[in-house]
Amino acid sequence: MHYLDHAATTPVPQEVAQAMAGVLTNAFGNPSAQYTLGRQAKALVEDSRAVTAKALGCKPEQICFTSCGTEGDNWAIHAALHQNRRVGKHIVTTATEHSAVMQCVKQLEQAGYPVTWLKPDANGRITAQQAVDALREDTALVSIMLVNNETGVRYPVEEIAALLKGRPTLLHTDAVQGFMKVPFTAASLGADYITVSAHKIGGPKGIGALYIGGKAKNTKPMLYGGGQESGLRPGTEPTAQIAGFAKAIELRLERLEEIQRHMAACKTYALERLQTIPGLRVIGAGDAPHILSVSLPGYPSQNIVSELSEKEIYISAGSACHRGKISHVLRAMGLDKKTAAGTVRVSFGPETELSDIDALYDALLAHKTTRFPML
Ligand SMILES: Cc1ncc(COP(=O)(O)O)c(C=O)c1O
Structure with missing residues (x-):
């Protein structure tokens, strides 16, 4: 998992x-x-x-x-x-x-x-x-x-x-x-x-x-x-x-700074890897070490989340509390519909390993290359 x-x-x-x-x-x-x-x-x-x-x-x-x-x-x-x-x-x-x-x-x-x-x-x-x-x-x-x-x-x-x-x-x-x-x-x-x-x-x-x-x-x-x-x-x-x-x-x-540094390192690694996926956009100036928001414009986040879930990779489509709806946060930021609809949130904790991020990268890239984008 x-x-x-x-x-x-x-x-x-x-x-x-x-x-x-x-x-x-x-x-x-x-x-x-x-x-x-x-x-x-x-x-x-x-x-x-x-x-x-x-x-x-x-x-x-x-x-x-x-x-x-x-x-x-x-x-x-x-x-x-x-x-x-x-x-x-x-x-x-x-x-x-x-x-x-x-x-x-x-x-x-x-x-x-x-x-x-x-x-x-x-x-x-x-x-x-x-x-x-x-x-x-x-x-x-x-x-x-x-x-x-x-x-x-x-x-x-x-x-x-x-x-x-x-x-x-x-x-x-x-x-x-x-x-x-x-x-x-x-x-x-x-x-x-x-x-x-x-x-x-x-x-x-x-x-x-x-x-x-x-x-x-x-x-x-x-x-x-x-x-x-x-x-x-x-x-x-x-x-x-x-x-x-x-x-x-x-x-x-007991390990507050170490945990915060670990989450920040996971986020930096995720950013480096995911940004090599053609068309992927980073959403928002996220300052917190544990949250990264990215979009694959044209690829609905609900589809991404369910496809990844079959591979036991768990991320969320925008906010977990807004299942199925375009998030009010992304709307307020003025994102266009395609980008907003393609936004997923990846978030890290002390248990996160770099291999989790590698699995995410592979799955997102596979999704992008095997699915047709929404017009
Ligand atoms: C910013 C923020 N506020 C409030 C809540 C609600 O917290 P709880 O799930 O403990 O009711 C959440 C949970 O996702 C949250 O992210």
Whole structure:
């Protein structure tokens, strides 16, 4: 198998699976229970919170566990609008956000919240100036992702944070694709809310975290119920998921720079090889080390993905969340239809080997030479 879709999700290392199995079978107590088994589970949750906080360079009490990145994004947006309800209803975001932000903001737009959608240039870049030019007296929230999940382009979150200083406008960043891939801390970004998700870094699916700091205060709870997560996100803690998330973070932290260098080397190698395929175009100025977007204009990506899948080579057609549709990111970048329809995303992780990329190269070249292009 050649798994080259680490931006969609990642394999779970043995150590992570073992940590989770240990919790499920032995340390299975309810963290709210007062006896030893419960207290052990509570300690495990708090240790995991400390590990997550260390990775984000913040205090443990600024971390709330969520069920996934999508939940963190939705919560941050609603919490910010609630806090700033007297400032106004205007939202600034980009036309290239993941659907976890985009669909949430679209719902709000339909409900009467005015939205400014920032458009990227042809390379997928968005500037801090665009965000600042969009600000109004009544801007309650700027939500801008850290790394785009389709192109790997890094957005200027820290510059925007600096330009928002002295204003009540709150800043949220969806850092699901940036977490442990590009260097940052909560302080260096300066965002008030930061969303991360475990399954993009070797953790299990179904667990994420939201950093709440900066100007965010009296946060509106995500759910109402018991007092878990300081009453902000109640529900019995998914202890195995939380322990798996922390273990995945620890494993990556141990070799963070080495892993980032490895992913960047894979990307450079892939670029060198794939660019020799006649007609292949590189899409976007991808900065993140783990995402490479390329197009074979005229060759529909759905066909490429299914043909490669028969050879157990796994890549994705644009974003894994937009199966079958031309991606809104590529459309916003102004790509012509043929190029957009032929775009595939290749993404790397610590497990990627150069032989995976060689297999991809051979398969793409074979696809190009044996298939007729779409007119
Ligand atoms: C940029 C970005 N944001 C949010 C999400 C959603 O995260 P989750 O799958 O944990 O809900 C993803 C997942 O693909 C993503 O890439």
